[in-house]
Amino acid sequence: MGFPQVPGPRRSAEDDADQALSFAIGLDDASPERVAAVAAVLVNTWQADSGRFAAAAAVCRRRQGEGDEDVWGETANLLDRALRIVHDAGADNDDDARVRLLGQLFPDPGPFRWDTARRRDLVWWLRRLAALRVRAVHLPAGAPAGFQRLVLRRGLLVVGQVDFQVCQGCRRGYLRKISVDGAAKGYGIGTRAVL
Incomplete structure (x- = not known):
């Protein structure tokens, strides 16, 4: 509800x-x-x-x-x-x-469940290894309850970013935007950034 x-x-x-x-x-x-x-x-x-x-x-x-x-x-x-x-x-x-x-x-969506029955084939492992090489750099908000950013880097190359906002009082968050570079899509980088 x-x-x-x-x-x-x-x-x-x-x-x-x-x-x-x-x-x-x-x-x-x-x-x-x-x-x-x-x-x-x-x-x-x-x-x-x-x-x-x-x-x-x-x-x-x-x-x-x-x-x-x-x-x-x-x-x-x-x-x-x-x-x-x-x-x-x-x-x-x-x-x-x-x-x-x-x-x-506004129905209650219930808890979110990640897919755990994913096939673990060679492609999955390659994607997982590519995602592990990505480093997330946190850029804090300039003002209280302002937008924060995670910059996703592979080496010196920026491959994506996550913009979000968190209210410390009510413990709720707003995910504004997730963007991953076209060449880096499909490797689970966005999912790892959200996690």
């Missing part, structure tokens, strides 16, 4: 509108798939609380009427879309439906 949410202090509708604005920034020319994905993340973040969506959308519409900023209208539209997701699932009045909706939006 995704990551467990720790209930915090109840936020005001003004705070919710500000948080929804941070979700809506950059969605003015986004594809419908991206808007739907952001709305799903917002539904998960606010735990499918239809009251929060309605109150925050009202604040956004009031702010749009007070000024000429179009971003509040886009934020209200995003909140309406998230509210439709909750309403269509029947999760606005039913707690069981809300739990099902949150489980469907």
Whole structure:
């Protein structure tokens, strides 16, 4: 059902509108798939609380009427879309439906299992030996919780890199990019870098 949410202090509708604005920034020319994905993340973040969506959308519409900023209208539209997701699932009045909706939006993937039944033929051993000669050089982040990089070198030649970010507080990581040079692909270098 995704990551467990720790209930915090109840936020005001003004705070919710500000948080929804941070979700809506950059969605003015986004594809419908991206808007739907952001709305799903917002539904998960606010735990499918239809009251929060309605109150925050009202604040956004009031702010749009007070000024000429179009971003509040886009934020209200995003909140309406998230509210439709909750309403269509029947999760606005039913707690069981809300739990099902949150489980469907971000299902728990379960533990990852590496393939251990790999054939150990001559090609596998050649790839393994080539991967063993690769050295990983760690370049730490310049700021707290910034992106870090592993540079993969074979001798002086750079054959790949892994960009990642780790939050020390919540012990979660974000793997931004894995790249391996075309001539070095197929030797298990990227897999070893992730491990």
